[in-house]
Amino acid sequence: MTPSRRRRAEDCLQDIWRARGPISTLLTPLSWIYGRLSARRMARQAAHAWRAPVPVVVIGNILVGGTGKTPVTAALCHFLQARGWRPGILSRGYGSRVGPAPRLSDQAGDSAHLGDEPALLHAITGAPVAVHPRRPLAAAALLQAHPDIDVLIADDGLQHTALARDVEIIVQDARGVGNGRLLPAGPLREPPDRRLRADWLITQLGPAEALPSAVPVDTEGRPRQLSLRLQPDFLTHLASGQRQDWAAWCAAQGQTPCSAAAGIGQPQRFFAMLQQAGLTLKQTLCSPDHQAPSLDALRALPPGPILITAKDAIKYPPPHDPRIWTVHAAPVFSDPAWLDALETRLRTR
Incomplete structure (x- = not known):
């Protein structure tokens, strides 16, 4: 099963599990x-x-x-x-x-x-x-x-x-x-x-x-x-390892439309956190939990910064796309x- 089909299957199950409908019964x-x-x-x-x-x-x-x-x-x-x-x-x-x-x-x-x-x-x-x-x-x-x-x-x-x-x-x-x-x-x-x-x-x-x-x-x-609730704390540039506080990064690049990608259980929560923090997301990309979006899929995203989760970042081997930034969130x-x-x-x- 391809990642996109698996993601759709996971989302379909979540829809079934929201209520006691005929399939659940x-x-x-x-x-x-x-x-x-x-x-x-x-x-x-x-x-x-x-x-x-x-x-x-x-x-x-x-x-x-x-x-x-x-x-x-x-x-x-x-x-x-x-x-x-x-x-x-x-x-x-x-x-x-x-x-x-x-x-x-x-x-x-x-x-x-x-x-x-x-x-x-x-x-x-x-x-x-x-x-x-x-x-x-x-x-x-x-x-x-x-x-x-x-x-x-x-x-x-x-x-x-x-x-x-x-x-x-x-x-x-x-x-x-x-x-x-x-x-x-x-x-x-x-x-x-x-x-x-x-x-x-x-x-x-x-x-x-x-x-x-x-x-x-x-x-x-x-x-x-x-x-x-999770809120963005800092980011690391995947290619260079450079670290920037969230406020400093937003001041430098936050006005540029971004893309975001996530291979986690609830990716929409990650995207909503970024939007709540003031970012405009041009495109989002979801993969099944524990399966990071493919590098080819990331390269196909529109020009501009690409924000990913720390859980996904740890899976990518170098060399890295210079557009990718890892978001590190802190719990409140x-x-x-x-x-x-x-x-x-x-x-x-």
Whole structure:
């Protein structure tokens, strides 16, 4: 399947999952089977879960598609590093052929070795990273290679219950739970009430998006709920590595019509962020999640700067088109104090 057809297929599924229409209803029996098998697998893993000798924070989602786990993981890692912690990051390593043994960032930090998101997290945080579908294997390998690590952050590990965790963070977006049905009738990996068991529920919102309905809290006040919005922070010129603050770049080139390209779960959110920041986008280009737009497709874009995501930039080998700039976005949380509360939780554990 070509990237454009795959992207259209992904968008078509998202349309089906917005409501409980006839196609979704037809698929509901399959979602019952999926739910039973998934719950059985997670219960079996949890019964023999491996507990690391350091605290473990799991950041994940129950919703299919890009919800914003990577910026949350990076923000938490930066915060803990600033407070004197020495975090390590675990990931599945989507996009790399891991094999039987975990792969470590000590060996190589590129996306071919680690996968796009782990490579990006390693590049922007400097934290050691280990990837493997079996999170306990990745955790044990990372701790053996870096015995000074005192906290593990598992990116996209919510359904991997073989690794015991001390803190759970669920990240969602404005879709909420979609039509509320499990795969393949809906967009959910777990039932909607799974969010009640998380410690924090973070909702990423685009410029014009509103919060979905609030989730009830339990007697202990869980989950604590907040939102985040991404805003452009700085850019790097892909060919030269030159870095410019967002304001300086906009003053120099922001009046020129630009193009933007993204191979992420929710590309329209990236484009809307750029437009909200004052840019005029002449053309946009979308690819499936984890699949950066091809270099030929980028070259075919109209004259002018081309803005891409950091997740895509890490996949492109040199030489680079001199028109390409990588946008690095920073999360703005509705309640920045949640990070202090999380650190307190880690210290008590």
